[in-house]
Amino acid sequence: MPFTYILRCADGSYYVGSTRDLERRLAQHAAGEGAVYTRRRRPVELVWAHEFQLVDDAFALEKKVQNWSRAKREALIEGRFDELPGLSRSAYRRPGLDTPPPAATRPPNLEPGLDTPPAAATRPPRT
Numbered sequence: 001m002p003f004t005y006i007l008r009c010a011d012g013s014y015y016v017g018s019t020r021d022l023e024r025r026l027a028q029h030a031a032g033e034g035a036v037y038t039r040r041r042r043p044v045e046l047v048w049a050h051e052f053q054l055v056d057d058a059f060a061l062e063k064k065v066q067n068w069s070r071a072k073r074e075a076l077i078e079g080r081f082d083e084l085p086g087l088s089r090s091a092y093r094r095p096g097l098d099t100p101p102p103a104a105t106r107p108p109n110l111e112p113g114l115d116t117p118p119a120a121a122t123r124p125p126r127t
Contacts, residue, residue: 002058004065005049006077009041014073018062022049048077 003022007015007029015038019025028034029044038044052058065073072087 002052002055003049004052004058004061006047006065006073007038007044008047009038009044011041013041014047014070015041015044016062016065016073018055018058020055 002018002020004016004018005022005025007017009015015029015035017025017035025034026046029038030042032039032042034044050058050061052061065076068076069087069089072084075081075083075087
């Protein structure tokens with residue numbers, strides 16, 4: 001079954017990956033045969049993993065989590081799921097922009113704090 005996983009490296013950094021065989025991949029990382037990033041930061045420790053039915057879903061979450069801040073990754077690792085939306089990087093959280101933009105200026109189908117539109121959202125056809 002496919003997995004998305006997070007490793008804590010010896011230098012305290014996090015590595016996010018996905019694989020079809022988690023045990024084999026962890027053995028590769030431990031032996032220095034995994035990614036170049038982890039090869040230079042051994043030993044590594046598995047701190048979080050989630051199993052999926054589809055490889056595409058595991059890969060999609062890997063790419064999403066790779067773009068998250070350290071704080072957001074740590075909230076995921078620690079199971080603080082209610083904090084994830086508040087840790088999203090968004091334009092209105094930059095200094096000087098303390099409030100979200102009015103609904104009229106937000107992209108359609110996006111709620112404040114969400115990174116992507118709901119899965120059921122569709123785009124209107126181009127004219």
